[in-house]
Amino acid sequence: MGFSRLFGRRPARIQGIAAALVAAAGVLMAAAPPASAQRNTGGYTRDGSQYGRTQRVYEAGKFDYYVMSLSWSPSYCASARDTRDPQCNGTGGRPFSFVLHGVWPQFEKGWPQDCQSPDKGFVPRPVANRMLDIMPSDKLVFHEYRKHGTCSGLGVDGYFDMARSLYNKVKVPPRFAAITDPRTFVSTPELMAEFLAANPGMKADGIAVQCGGSGPRLQEVRICFDKGGNFRSCGRNENQSRMCSSQQVYMPPVRAGGRNDAPAIGQKI
Numbered sequence: 239m240g241f242s243r244l245f246g247r248r249p250a251r252i253q254g255i256a257a258a259l260v261a262a263a264g265v266l267m268a269a270a271p272p273a274s275a276q277r278n279t280g281g282y283t284r285d286g287s288q289y290g291r292t293q294r295v296y297e298a299g300k301f302d303y304y305v306m307s308l309s310w311s312p313s314y315c316a317s318a319r320d321t322r323d324p325q326c327n328g329t330g331g332r333p334f335s336f337v338l339h340g341v342w343p344q345f346e347k348g349w350p351q352d353c354q355s356p357d358k359g360f361v362p363r364p365v366a367n368r369m370l371d372i373m374p375s376d377k378l379v380f381h382e383y384r385k386h387g388t389c390s391g392l393g394v395d396g397y398f399d400m401a402r403s404l405y406n407k408v409k410v411p412p413r414f415a416a417i418t419d420p421r422t423f424v425s426t427p428e429l430m431a432e433f434l435a436a437n438p439g440m441k442a443d444g445i446a447v448q449c450g451g452s453g454p455r456l457q458e459v460r461i462c463f464d465k466g467g468n469f470r471s472c473g474r475n476e477n478q479s480r481m482c483s484s485q486q487v488y489m490p491p492v493r494a495g496g497r498n499d500a501p502a503i504g505q506k507i
């Protein structure tokens with residue numbers, strides 16, 4: 239539908255205002271190119287009929303901030319299906335508590351993923367090996383770079399160097415690394431308050447908690463950073479009420495491996 243068709247019968251002053259609005263929208267759209275486009279990933283079935291599917295294609299380096307996800311390894315291991323994961327089967331060399339899940343480029347609302355990257359998301363083995371001390375699963379290292387790291391625009395070495403430097407900026411309150419009591423329930427607001435107390439500069443709305451499964455178990459603590467690596471408030475993606483609305487979370491104990499099922503609140507073990 240053309241401009242004159244839309245506004246043709248309006249008085250001249252309204253036409254003038256409308257023209258200015260349309261022109262301004264044009265300038266805004268030109269100034270802020272979309273960070274994603276559509277890619278057709280459809281094809282043909284065996285009988286020759288076409289099927290259509292579109293997938294967003296995101297541009298590396300175009301995002302607003304980072305969220306770092308720290309996974310509570312004992313919760314992951316409580317439901318992990320891969321019995322060969324050294325983090326969970328006792329062969330990892332040490333008990334794991336919070337481990338680095340990943341660092342995810344974010345838009346203020348939504349996030350890019352699987353960005354186009356010259357390395358096609360490939361992680362050389364030596365790069366994966368040097369991350370295993372804080373990301374104790376090579377599958378996770380490969381997955382995180384392909385899905386999120388490619389969107390950082392930093393390349394594989396740059397992404398994992400940045401991830402390690404953000405990880406080193408966060409001090410995990412020591413009592414969490416030492417949880418051995420299988421009946422530990424923690425208040426979600428207290429858990430966040432302890433992180434805030436241990437990390438001057440961390441924003442009260444720059445941390446969020448994810449929970450799930452029986453308990454519900456603590457799954458992740460997410461912490462937001464600006465692109466320069468400073469603590470910042472999170473965007474709408476980490477809206478706490480949508481992530482974990484429980485006032486209490488179960489923290490399975492840190493131990494060398496095995497499954498940890500949540501006792502009912504107050505249950506004696």
Ligand code: AMP
Nearest residue numbers: 309310311314337339340375378382385
């Ligand atoms: P993402 O797609 O970045 O949200 O990551 C989700 C994947 O991370 C899932 O396959 C999870 O099983 C995996 N994951 C989460 N925590 C851990 C962990 N501690 N160790 C290994 N994999 C994990």
